[in-house]
Amino acid sequence: MTGLDIGILLLVAACLAATVRMLAGPSEADRAIAGDLLLFGVVGLIALVGVRIGSGYTFDIVLVASVVGFLGALSLARALTRGKR
Amino acid sequence: MTALTLAGDVLVIAGALVFATAALGLLRFPDAYTRISAVGTAGGLGIVLVITGAFLHRPSVPAAVMVVLAVLLQLTTSAVGSMAIARSALLVRTPLSRLRFSELHDESGAEAEPDGGEPPLEALRLEETIADPGEHSERTG
Numbered sequence: 001m002t003g004l005d006i007g008i009l010l011l012v013a014a015c016l017a018a019t020v021r022m023l024a025g026p027s028e029a030d031r032a033i034a035g036d037l038l039l040f041g042v043v044g045l046i047a048l049v050g051v052r053i054g055s056g057y058t059f060d061i062v063l064v065a066s067v068v069g070f071l072g073a074l075s076l077a078r079a080l081t082r083g084k085r
Numbered sequence: 086m087t088a089l090t091l092a093g094d095v096l097v098i099a100g101a102l103v104f105a106t107a108a109l110g111l112l113r114f115p116d117a118y119t120r121i122s123a124v125g126t127a128g129g130l131g132i133v134l135v136i137t138g139a140f141l142h143r144p145s146v147p148a149a150v151m152v153v154l155a156v157l158l159q160l161t162t163s164a165v166g167s168m169a170i171a172r173s174a175l176l177v178r179t180p181l182s183r184l185r186f187s188e189l190h191d192e193s194g195a196e197a198e199p200d201g202g203e204p205p206l207e208a209l210r211l212e213e214t215i216a217d218p219g220e221h222s223e224r225t226g
Contacts (some may be wrong), residue, residue: 003094003098003138004097004139006097006098006101007100007101007138008101010098010101010102010104011101011104013108014101014105015108017108017112018111021111021112021120027117027174027179028174028177028179029117029121029170029171029173029177029179030120033111033117033120033121033125033167033170036124036128036167036170037111037124037128040104040124040128040129040131040132041104043132043136044100044101044104044131044136047135047136047139048135050139051143054143058139058143058148059148059151059155060151062136062151062152062155063154063155063158066132066155066158070158070163070165070166073166073167073170074166077166077169077170077172077173078173080170080173080174080176081173081176081177
């Protein structure tokens with residue numbers, strides 16, 4: 001059990017916790033911030049699993065996913081206010 | 086196991102623990118605003134540690150360039166995204182729980198109402214708020 005495996009397990013647990021909060025959150029802001037944590041967690045999982053299987057394109061996808069994750073967070077914030085600023 | 090791989094393991098486990106702490110805060114905090122503070126502070130730090138640790142397992146020059154770019158991007162934008170969600174949560178009047186001491190209500194910082202109430206949008210003197218989507222966020226947990 002290398003450090004990468006422990007990291008993958010912890011990140012999967014964090015993503016599952018975020019999914020639970022997204023399903024059970026009483027307000028919409030809870031669901032939005034759970035989605036934000038899921039976006040971060042997916043970026044981390046891409047990095048760890050990509051290094052684990054030895055892919056050559058890992059960090060390309062990590063860079064693109066970081067940008068998309070940031071845009072997703074801003075879109076979630078705009079969606080909370082129904083498109084108004 | 087070389088020194089770089091060991092350092093990478095330490096960084097990956099540290100980053101994953103920070104992430105797990107953010108998820109724990111997301112589950113256990115009583116209120117939307119405290120949950121946003123948990124995710125906003127720990128998300129950026131955790132992801133930077135995880136990406137750096139993963140890079141140390143397979144270092145190469147093109148990957149180094151991309152990792153530097155990704156780390157800089159995450160450091161500058163992770164908090165911005167979470168604070169945008171927090172601002173939107175305030176504008177749609179997400180309920181605030183257990184307000185015992187509020188500096189937003191008046192300058193003397195007197196005791197606010199002890200039970201959960203509306204966030205003090207009037208004290209912020211916003212010209213307009215978005216009251217219409219409040220139908221869904223009136224429900225409290």
